[in-house]
Amino acid sequence: MDCTVWTTKSCNLNCKYCYEHENKETGNMSIDIENKTLESIKKMIIESDKDIHNIQFHGGEPLLNFELIKRFVEEIEKVKGNSTIKYGMTTNGTIWNCEIEEFFKKYKDSFSGYISISIDGDCKTHNENRVYANNTSSFEVTLETAQKMKSIFNWLRCRVTVAPNTVEDLFDNVKYLVDLGFKQIAIAFDLFSKEWNENHISIIEEQYQKSLKFWKEQNPQIEISLVDEVIKKREAVGRCHPSKHFYIDGLIYPCTFVVGLKEYNIGNIEEGIDDKKVEAIIKISSIDNKDCEKCNNKKACSSNRCKLINKVVTGDYYTPPTINCVLQNIQIKNRNQFKEILNLI
Numbered sequence: 001m002d003c004t005v006w007t008t009k010s011c012n013l014n015c016k017y018c019y020e021h022e023n024k025e026t027g028n029m030s031i032d033i034e035n036k037t038l039e040s041i042k043k044m045i046i047e048s049d050k051d052i053h054n055i056q057f058h059g060g061e062p063l064l065n066f067e068l069i070k071r072f073v074e075e076i077e078k079v080k081g082n083s084t085i086k087y088g089m090t091t092n093g094t095i096w097n098c099e100i101e102e103f104f105k106k107y108k109d110s111f112s113g114y115i116s117i118s119i120d121g122d123c124k125t126h127n128e129n130r131v132y133a134n135n136t137s138s139f140e141v142t143l144e145t146a147q148k149m150k151s152i153f154n155w156l157r158c159r160v161t162v163a164p165n166t167v168e169d170l171f172d173n174v175k176y177l178v179d180l181g182f183k184q185i186a187i188a189f190d191l192f193s194k195e196w197n198e199n200h201i202s203i204i205e206e207q208y209q210k211s212l213k214f215w216k217e218q219n220p221q222i223e224i225s226l227v228d229e230v231i232k233k234r235e236a237v238g239r240c241h242p243s244k245h246f247y248i249d250g251l252i253y254p255c256t257f258v259v260g261l262k263e264y265n266i267g268n269i270e271e272g273i274d275d276k277k278v279e280a281i282i283k284i285s286s287i288d289n290k291d292c293e294k295c296n297n298k299k300a301c302s303s304n305r306c307k308l309i310n311k312v313v314t315g316d317y318y319t320p321p322t323i324n325c326v327l328q329n330i331q332i333k334n335r336n337q338f339k340e341i342l343n344l345i
Contacts, residue, residue: 001044003244004056005037005072006259007065013092013138016129017163019192019312025248025260028065033250036269038072040246042079053080054114056088058245058256063095070103073110088114090159092130093142093149104152116157116186117146121173125166143180150181158182164195167203171210174224178214184223191313191321201326208334229327230334234300240285240307242266242278254281257309264308281308289318301328 009025011018029037045053055076057069069089076085087110104111119142120126126139150156158177162170170187177185208226215227242254244266251265252273258264266281267273284307292298303310303320313321 001048001050001053003041003044003054003246004058004256005041005068006058006060006245006247007062007068008060009248009260010064011060011092012064012094012132013061013130014133014135015131015161017161017190017193019257026060027248029068029248029250033248033269034068034071036250037246038075040269040272041072042076045076045083045085046079046081048083050083052084052086054086054088056114058089058259061092061095062089063091063100066095066100066103073103073107077110085110086114087111088116090116090118091145092138093117093119093145094138096145096148101148101152104149108152112153113155115149115153116159117142117149118159118161119143119146119177120160120162120166121169122176125169125173128166129161129163146180155184156182157184157186160185160187161190162187163190164193164197164200167200167207170204170207171214174211175214178218178222183221186225189323189327191309191323193323196323196326201330204326205330205333208330209337212334226331229331234297234332234335236299237302237305239282240305242281244273254278255306255308257306257312261312284317287318289320291319297328297332303328 006029008028010027028034041055055072057072059065062069073087087107089111104115118130120128120130123137123139126142127137130138130142132138146156146158160173160177166173167189174185174187208230211224212227212230215222215224240254245253245256245259246269247253247259247265250269251262252267252269253259253261253264254266266277285305288298289304289310292301292304295301295304298304303324307317310320311317
């Protein structure tokens with residue numbers, strides 16, 4: 001059983017690349033919706049025949065509603081039986097206190113491998129986009145929290161968002177984060193930006209190549225997502241199968257990118273999942289993008305799989321974000337150029 005609980009829609013940062021922009025919502029679940037969500041998840045675990053369950057906490061900034069996270073974990077642990085529960089969360093690193101620290105120490109094993117902190121790189125790069133509402137720096141407090149979290153989680157994942165205004169420094173920031181002691185770096189390009197252009201292609205290619213060379217020469221044990229995208233065998237990603245995102249208003253959504261957009265909900269906490277809505281999403285996903293029909297990479301490409309992302313970003317289910325196609329082509333090109341790296345695996 002996999003699901004995501006949106007602890008809050010409130011956030012104390014005002015990231016410039018946030019896909020909600022000026023339409024940000026705020027608020028938490030009402031106690032009624034919180035109770036029903038918790039009971040629904042507990043029921044799914046009890047009735048499931050699976051041995052492992054994954055539960056993500058999302059936001060906004062999820063730790064702004066730490067009490068919900070604490071309550072859900074403590075209650076779910078009571079009913080899990082012999083099954084294993086893995087909890088996950090990505091935090092912006094600006095919320096931390098002794099109670100939160102003791103909680104994560106207690107449930108260290110349950111969160112290990114599934115917990116991330118968002119840092120875009122060094123102070124200059126991080127503060128280009130990740131700032132408070134008054135445009136002041138969030139870097140110092142985020143870095144301080146990261147050090148505290150790393151003392152608990154040896155493989156704390158660092159999530160880096162790359163935007164057009166920071167892409168030139170991508171490799172330098174990867175190296176900076178490795179030097180800080182991060183062993184797992186997940187890089188996500190801002191798919192929503194309209195500032196990407198042809199001039200960025202050569203820049204991105206250079207950043208990939210520098211990162212690959214650095215990974216090979218320094219420490220292949222470090223996990224860098226853009227390296228993994230190149231060196232790992234490309235496999236079919238399959239068709240989209242909606243997940244369960246329990247939102248603050250009681251609606252259930254199929255994925256992160258459409259949460260809060262009511263037309264994409266697949267049910268609600270009162271009545272459960274609407275199978276017809278799920279089937280409709282799967283049907284949309286089963287059709288190849290027209291521009292991808294002759295592409296040899298279409299079965300392994302997220303843009304040909306994730307139709308809801310396509311719809312939100314470009315306005316059409318079957319038109320992928322251009323930057324995603326650029327990244328896919330660069331990955332394939334680098335895979336062909338770096339055969340000697342592949343031979344190390």
